[in-house]
Amino acid sequence: xxxxLIEVKREYTAEQEIAIMDAVHNAMIExxxxxxxxxxxxxxxxxxxxxxxxxxxxTPEYSTLVSIDCLAGRTLEAxxxxxxxxxxxxxxxxxxxxxTKILLREIELQNWGLYGGQAGCDIDLxxxxxx
Numbered sequence: 128x129x130x131x132l133i134e135v136k137r138e139y140t141a142e143q144e145i146a147i148m149d150a151v152h153n154a155m156i157e158x159x160x161x162x163x164x165x166x167x168x169x170x171x172x173x174x175x176x177x178x179x180x181x182x183x184x185x186t187p188e189y190s191t192l193v194s195i196d197c198l199a200g201r202t203l204e205a206x207x208x209x210x211x212x213x214x215x216x217x218x219x220x221x222x223x224x225x226x227t228k229i230l231l232r233e234i235e236l237q238n239w240g241l242y243g244g245q246a247g248c249d250i251d252l253x254x255x256x257x258x
Contacts, residue, residue, distance in 0.1 A: 128239070128252070129155055129197040131168045136178040137188040144170050146220045151193055154212035158205055159197070160258045180226075189226045191217060198247070199233035200256035206231060 131151055139147065148168045155161050180190040193213055201209075209231070214224040239247035 128165055128241075129159065129161060129167065129195055131155070131196075132194045133168070133170045134178065134192040134194070135170065135172050136175055136180065136190045138172050143220065144172070147191075147217065147222070150216035150220055151213055154209055154216050155195075157212050158209035158258075159201060160255075162254065184226060186223060186226065189222050191222050191227045192230070193227065194230045194232070196232045196234055198239065198256050199235050201233075201258055205258045 133147060133151055135147070148170050152166055152168050156163055175188065178190060180187050184190060210229055213229055214222075214227050217227055218224050236247040241247050242250055
């Protein structure tokens with residue numbers, strides 16, 4: 128159920144973009160125990176002049192911002208595990224660990240509209256959030 132937006136500062140091939148999206152999604156499966164089929168991942172490749180980043184980056188063209196909207200309730204350890212898994216997985220596809228920024232926004236269940244316009248708190252989601 129998490130919604131993931133990955134923003135990058137350079138153009139990648141389609142295969143590389145898929146690998147980046149898979150890297151983040153797989154980290155969510157590992158750390159947050161989401162179902163593999165629970166995939167809501169988008170990637171936006173910005174033109175370099177539209178993505179400002181700290182000037183001290185060794186390779187600023189690899190700057191990557193990962194924004195995740197998810198249900199509130201995961202433990203701090205699960206979040207730490209997620210952050211590590213994301214940077215580890217992205218490093219495997221060429222993004223330096225110190226070039227990734229992760230923003231995690233936790234949203235209360237009543238603030239999710241799901242399954243035909245129902246409030247998330249009114250339905251059985253079929254999975255646990257407190258991992």
